Amino acid sequence: MGAPAIEFSDVTKTYQRRFAGPRVPALLEISFQVARGEICAFLGPNGAGKTTSMSILMGFICADRGCSRIFGYVPGDVRAKELVGFLPENLAFYRYLDAEALLEFHLRLSGRRVASPRELIAKLLAKVRLDGYESLKVGKYSRGMVQRLGIAQALIGDPELLVLDEPTSGLDPAGRKEVRDLILALKAEGKTIFLSSHILSEVEQICDRVIIINRGRLVRTGALQELLAEGNRVEIVVNQLPQGLEQAVMEQGASVNRDGDRVRIICEISGKRALAEMLWAGDCDVVSLTPMKSSLEEMFLKLVGEGRVE
Amino acid sequence: MKVRTIALNTFGSFLHNRVIFVTCLLFACNFLLGVFSVLKFKSMTTTSNAQQMQDLMLDDIGKVLFLLSGLGSLLAAWAAAGSVGSEMESGTILAVMARPLRRWHFLAGKYLGVLMLIAVYVVGMLGVTLLLTWLGGQLLHAPWWVLLVYPFVRYAVWAAISMFLVTLLNPAVVVGVVAVLLSLIQFLVSASALSGIPSWFRLPVHVVLPLTTVVLSEDRFLTMTRESLRRYPWAYHVTALAYGMDYALVCFLLAVAAFQHRSLLHD
Numbered sequence: 030m031g032a033p034a035i036e037f038s039d040v041t042k043t044y045q046r047r048f049a050g051p052r053v054p055a056l057l058e059i060s061f062q063v064a065r066g067e068i069c070a071f072l073g074p075n076g077a078g079k080t081t082s083m084s085i086l087m088g089f090i091c092a093d094r095g096c097s098r099i100f101g102y103v104p105g106d107v108r109a110k111e112l113v114g115f116l117p118e119n120l121a122f123y124r125y126l127d128a129e130a131l132l133e134f135h136l137r138l139s140g141r142r143v144a145s146p147r148e149l150i151a152k153l154l155a156k157v158r159l160d161g162y163e164s165l166k167v168g169k170y171s172r173g174m175v176q177r178l179g180i181a182q183a184l185i186g187d188p189e190l191l192v193l194d195e196p197t198s199g200l201d202p203a204g205r206k207e208v209r210d211l212i213l214a215l216k217a218e219g220k221t222i223f224l225s226s227h228i229l230s231e232v233e234q235i236c237d238r239v240i241i242i243n244r245g246r247l248v249r250t251g252a253l254q255e256l257l258a259e260g261n262r263v264e265i266v267v268n269q270l271p272q273g274l275e276q277a278v279m280e281q282g283a284s285v286n287r288d289g290d291r292v293r294i295i296c297e298i299s300g301k302r303a304l305a306e307m308l309w310a311g312d313c314d315v316v317s318l319t320p321m322k323s324s325l326e327e328m329f330l331k332l333v334g335e336g337r338v339e
Numbered sequence: 340m341k342v343r344t345i346a347l348n349t350f351g352s353f354l355h356n357r358v359i360f361v362t363c364l365l366f367a368c369n370f371l372l373g374v375f376s377v378l379k380f381k382s383m384t385t386t387s388n389a390q391q392m393q394d395l396m397l398d399d400i401g402k403v404l405f406l407l408s409g410l411g412s413l414l415a416a417w418a419a420a421g422s423v424g425s426e427m428e429s430g431t432i433l434a435v436m437a438r439p440l441r442r443w444h445f446l447a448g449k450y451l452g453v454l455m456l457i458a459v460y461v462v463g464m465l466g467v468t469l470l471l472t473w474l475g476g477q478l479l480h481a482p483w484w485v486l487l488v489y490p491f492v493r494y495a496v497w498a499a500i501s502m503f504l505v506t507l508l509n510p511a512v513v514v515g516v517v518a519v520l521l522s523l524i525q526f527l528v529s530a531s532a533l534s535g536i537p538s539w540f541r542l543p544v545h546v547v548l549p550l551t552t553v554v555l556s557e558d559r560f561l562t563m564t565r566e567s568l569r570r571y572p573w574a575y576h577v578t579a580l581a582y583g584m585d586y587a588l589v590c591f592l593l594a595v596a597a598f599q600h601r602s603l604l605h606d
């Protein structure tokens with residue numbers, strides 16, 4: 030199987046203004062791994078340390094302590110960079126180049142040899158819906174178009190790993206959907222994708238695993254489905270619920286929703302047994318009892334709000 | 340291949356930069372100043388004052404070339420500092436350095452791009468020198484290669500110094516530092532200043548600022564005669580140019596060392 034796509038081990042990074050000023054910790058002993066072939070989301074509120082982590086990973090800055098690896102190579106190693114496509118958060122390109130010239134420039138730097146570079150570039154531009162804008166200078170592009178061009182640029186070297194910092198930033202809903210589909214298609218090709226995003230509903234749709242950091246500390250990591258299944262509420266559906274019993278149920282801290290013939294009762298997982306026994310004792314016909322999944326957003330807000338550290 | 344790609348892109352970026360247009364404008368103004376001066380002295384020349392007018396004309400052409408030389412040094416410093424500094428400020432460096440590229444590849448590409456710009460400037464300056472001397476009916480004794488290689492090496496040294504400084508300082512500060520250094524050198528090379536400097540201090544100054552005496556300046560090209568050139572054998576030229584190139588190389592290596600572990604993120 031080989032080395033994991035990404036490996037962070039006890040990585041610590043502190044920022045300090047030149048010569049003086051307070052030391053601001055950006056990352057504190059962060060450790061995680063991203064396996065090959067998965068889509069992993071790197072989540073955290075603003076200033077949590079996501080971009081710092083990605084910058085360390087790409088070799089733009091050095092960690093104070095700990096080690097990080099890309100496919101077993103140290104960040105900044107040419108062999109590692111040959112396998113990576115990167116989309117920075119605040120993307121900037123040479124404004125005087127057109128899309129074709131820019132991608133040709135990056136293709137040359139990537140060292141990838143192709144029979145027909147122009148054909149490849151045309152294909153990539155079509156993939157990100159920029160066909161027809163090949164000869165327009167990048168300086169005249171809109172924010173969304175620059176973002177699309179950035180994705181094309183990240184793909185030009187046919188990388189094994191894509192590191193995408195806010196890939197859907199600046200895109201309209203249709204554009205975001207296209208990027209989601211593109212990421213899923215890349216995963217189907219066996220690529221590894223490591224992305225950061227604030228749009229959690231999107232992350233929930235495409236990611237296999239999530240890593241959540243807050244204030245430079247690792248808060249949670251794990252398979253998305255497992256994390257979402259850790260909801261702390263249960264839904265009990267009954268056929269009918271007498272008024273007297275409804276009052277007693279609500280006194281237990283549960284909520285009651287009448288939905289046609291059915292009544293849906295939502296309670297804390299810790300109180301489910303007592304509530305179910307109360308319903309059975311009250312001659313209620315219990316149709317189902319299902320643990321409720323929480324949304325990624327709920328889980329994220331809870332973890333980040335708690336400031337919990339794993 | 341990758342270094343060449345960066346060099347060509349760097350050179351291309353200069354052609355789209357407004358500072359280059361301003362430089363071209365200043366260059367043209369200087370040239371026109373020289374043309375007017377030459378024509379003025381030519382019209383004032385009579386058989387009785389021919390030698391005096393010729394001396395005044397050479398003096399004026401020398402001043403024009405002196406200004407162009409200063410402009411060239413500043414251009415080299417700005418180009419080197421700006422080519423690296425602007426990439427870091429705008430963030431374009433991130434997409435470039437994410438490519439399978441070593442940091443010294445990036446700096447070498449930038450430096451080569453700057454040298455290409457310098458080469459164009461030096462050729463332009465040679466054109467100005469030849470035109471002005473031709474218009475003034477003067478004879479240039481210095482061979483062409485001297486007119487090309489000496490300024491090129493000096494600008495290469497300034498570019499390397501700037502490239503080193505920009506790994507530590509803001510590009511605007513770097514150009515300021517270079518301007519101060521240039522003024523300092525001009526002060527030091529003036530005979531009056533040198534005579535006032537004690538000998539124990541003169542040598543270290545020459546070593547630290549080799550441009551003061553070793554690398555020939557443009558304004559001195561005009562005063563060269565066949566006799567004065569004969570005093571300098573090949574060995575002198577080789578030593579002088581090698582010293583200049585060595586100075587540039589040391590500064591470039593310092594830049595590589597300073598750039599190796601610095602943050603590529605805009606502070």
